[in-house]
Amino acid sequence: MIRRLTLRVGEMVLVLLIVSLGVFALVALLPGDPAVAILGEGHAASDYDNLRTELGLNDPLLSRYADWLGGALTGDLGRSVVPPQSDVTDRVVSALPVSVEIAVLGLLIALLVAVPLAMWSAYHEDGWLDRVISAGTFAVLSVPGFLAGLLLIMVFVNTLGWFPRSEWVRLGDGDLLGNVHHAFLPALTVALVELAMFTRVLRSDLIVTLREDFILAARAKGMPPLRILFADALRPSSFSLVTLMGLSLGRLIGSTVIVEYLFSLPGMGSLVVNAANQGDFPMVQGAVLVIAVIYVLINAGIDLSYGYLDPRTRKAHV
Amino acid sequence: MSRTLPKTLLSAVGFVAGIALILLSASPDYFVTALRLVVAVAGVALMIVSGSALGKRLFGDDFDFSFWFSVTWLVLLGLAVALAAWLPLGEHIDVANSLDQPINASPDPFSANPLGTNLFGLDLLARSVYGARSSLVIAVTAVVIGTVIGGAIGMVAGYFQKSVDRVVGIFTNSLLAVPPLILLIALATVLEPKIRNIAFALSLLTIPGMVRLARATTMLYAPREFVVAARALGATRARILFRELLPNVLLPILSLAIVMISILIVAEASLSFLGLGIEPPEPTWGNMIAEGEGSVFEDYPHIVLVPGAFLFLTVFAFNLVGEKARRRWDPRSVKL
Numbered sequence: 001m002i003r004r005l006t007l008r009v010g011e012m013v014l015v016l017l018i019v020s021l022g023v024f025a026l027v028a029l030l031p032g033d034p035a036v037a038i039l040g041e042g043h044a045a046s047d048y049d050n051l052r053t054e055l056g057l058n059d060p061l062l063s064r065y066a067d068w069l070g071g072a073l074t075g076d077l078g079r080s081v082v083p084p085q086s087d088v089t090d091r092v093v094s095a096l097p098v099s100v101e102i103a104v105l106g107l108l109i110a111l112l113v114a115v116p117l118a119m120w121s122a123y124h125e126d127g128w129l130d131r132v133i134s135a136g137t138f139a140v141l142s143v144p145g146f147l148a149g150l151l152l153i154m155v156f157v158n159t160l161g162w163f164p165r166s167e168w169v170r171l172g173d174g175d176l177l178g179n180v181h182h183a184f185l186p187a188l189t190v191a192l193v194e195l196a197m198f199t200r201v202l203r204s205d206l207i208v209t210l211r212e213d214f215i216l217a218a219r220a221k222g223m224p225p226l227r228i229l230f231a232d233a234l235r236p237s238s239f240s241l242v243t244l245m246g247l248s249l250g251r252l253i254g255s256t257v258i259v260e261y262l263f264s265l266p267g268m269g270s271l272v273v274n275a276a277n278q279g280d281f282p283m284v285q286g287a288v289l290v291i292a293v294i295y296v297l298i299n300a301g302i303d304l305s306y307g308y309l310d311p312r313t314r315k316a317h318v
Numbered sequence: 319m320s321r322t323l324p325k326t327l328l329s330a331v332g333f334v335a336g337i338a339l340i341l342l343s344a345s346p347d348y349f350v351t352a353l354r355l356v357v358a359v360a361g362v363a364l365m366i367v368s369g370s371a372l373g374k375r376l377f378g379d380d381f382d383f384s385f386w387f388s389v390t391w392l393v394l395l396g397l398a399v400a401l402a403a404w405l406p407l408g409e410h411i412d413v414a415n416s417l418d419q420p421i422n423a424s425p426d427p428f429s430a431n432p433l434g435t436n437l438f439g440l441d442l443l444a445r446s447v448y449g450a451r452s453s454l455v456i457a458v459t460a461v462v463i464g465t466v467i468g469g470a471i472g473m474v475a476g477y478f479q480k481s482v483d484r485v486v487g488i489f490t491n492s493l494l495a496v497p498p499l500i501l502l503i504a505l506a507t508v509l510e511p512k513i514r515n516i517a518f519a520l521s522l523l524t525i526p527g528m529v530r531l532a533r534a535t536t537m538l539y540a541p542r543e544f545v546v547a548a549r550a551l552g553a554t555r556a557r558i559l560f561r562e563l564l565p566n567v568l569l570p571i572l573s574l575a576i577v578m579i580s581i582l583i584v585a586e587a588s589l590s591f592l593g594l595g596i597e598p599p600e601p602t603w604g605n606m607i608a609e610g611e612g613s614v615f616e617d618y619p620h621i622v623l624v625p626g627a628f629l630f631l632t633v634f635a636f637n638l639v640g641e642k643a644r645r646r647w648d649p650r651s652v653k654l
Contacts, residue, residue, distance in 0.1 A: 011488065015355065018492040026508050142634035144584045145609065146591045147626045150615065158616045254499030258588055262611075273592050276507040284507050292496045 012300055018180040019292045020072070023063045023285050067230045068285075077286035084250035088286035093272060096290070098267035103256050105183055106190030107245070113191070114198035119229050121199070121208035134203075137196035144257040147260045156185060186259045192253065194248055201244050205237040249295060326375045327382045332368025341427045343547060385642060388635035396630060399451045404443060410448045411599050415418075422618045433624045436609060442620070445601040446628045452513060452602045453632070457582040459517040465526025465575050473559055474533045477540055483533070490526040498523045506594040516595060520582050522527025524575075531574050535567045569647040574638030577578025587629055603629045 032288050060065075071078060077088035106252075121130045157185030163185045202258050208217065210233060218228050264270065268287055275283035339361030343354045371385035398405065408431055409415040419439035433442040475486035477626055496504070502519055509515040539545060542561065547564050589595035590604030598605050603625040610622035 011491070014488055014496050015492045018488070019495045022492070023496075023504065026504060035323050088615055125370050138637070139634065142630055142637050144587055144629060144633070146604075147622075147629060150607065150622050150626075154615065154619060154622070166327070242334070248498035250494075250499075253497040254588075257499055257503070258592070263594055272503055273594070276503050276594055279507060281507060284504055288496065288500055288504050293496055 105187035109191035110194035118202035329372035334366030407444035410444035460520035463521035468528025472529035476533035476536030572645035580636035
């Protein structure tokens, strides 16, 4: 167990090192001169050279990487090159909670809807509602997040006027209801694709589980269907679902980025997209690094949770 | 026979009527907005139900309506893209040529601009077809690159295993350690938005999945008798990889490639929607949808709905065809 854990952690560190090197090396590929981008055209050649020295751009790539990584480890991700040249760490720290909230809320909505839907579908396999749910979830999987978001805005903001757009109430302001009111539609947009995925996977696993002997035994004892579904069938059927949640994390982060842009929310997504549009490379590097670290850590956590869900994998899973 | 014929006829009439209802609901002259929606939904439902009934009568009970619908859509789209220059389409890119056209015209299947026009009077049908060209060229190129490179690396890792496999594993994990869209955005910061560059960036997304599938399938076949026999006969490694293993790895990989195309079409559309992909006036579905952002689509929903429908139908079709291919050919049904 400990050997496995150290191997896993070692590989994780290696992966993160490679990723950070890749992210950092993007600057070397950047067309044009960052100094010109910051100062604008028409300055003396020495001005550009001074700025380049000041930014450390004249040092060799590897030593710059070491500096940057050292800074990142102590929480200093450098400064933006676009005015007002704000501190990257500050911006990331203020943007992160927004994204996390949207993602978590989206995941919650997806689970709350998917579990009952999948249960109904599996319990009434091949009924008409099951077929509608299967067809509907497949169709939803083919709707890109930004399109779904625009359609939701069209219906709920423009036509019905139930929700606001383009505003955000920070969670720290004490106005919880206002916060949820602003976060609901973005979270729902994020939830749609996940919801469809979860329903499909959980349905097919539940169908297999419901055919097992222990379910038959529970039924023969006269247990009510809801109790069988929730107490007996759900846990052994949720293995693929948890794997899928890990795999869908990347997509979840991606759709959060899109949704934040769409609803103009001050999260990581808007941060990265705006920085990318302005060629603000320290901001892009810092934000991508933070996202990658979080992503790798959560994935590792999900790997470890398999053992809890299905005791059979405690030994077999490598 | 005398009793089944009327039913066949009935289904055929229903199918045509369904399409007619969809066309009618798309033209502004006949219904008010809320009713148009109802008519459109009724048309779609009628088309699906009677189309599948008609297919079952004509081709037997195994007929899968949504599959053949998807195939038909992809073939039509492919033809339209290939023949775009010779089709009688409206102006798609040059604003100077559309000065005499109505602005933000609603779709009207029976007019010169069947799917309407945008803010500059450019024809939305023409733009959607040319948008399909960029989308398909980018996605297919990226998938081909990713499949060849990822497949080759995966087969080598799966066949030689040991240290080769470990190194490959760490590199694929590193590529997977950045969420796909974030990786794309990071690359878009650096690369110029050209078709070639975007195809290259997207191909990076397909490589890890391909490596994993090719590796797993190779490991499945490597211990089999025919491979052992080939090795015992003194076949070279290259011969075993190409002549013995490749034919078995190919089909699962190709079915994954079809699903990948739909993922990449969405990724490319997202990128252009964010303003980081191909730039207007060159049309892509993503930047066409972005034109409707803000308050434009409150007044003119078709600006979003037309390219949105193209995007949805294409992604749906690739998903469905790919899913079917995967169920048939993939021995392990690997999830991404």
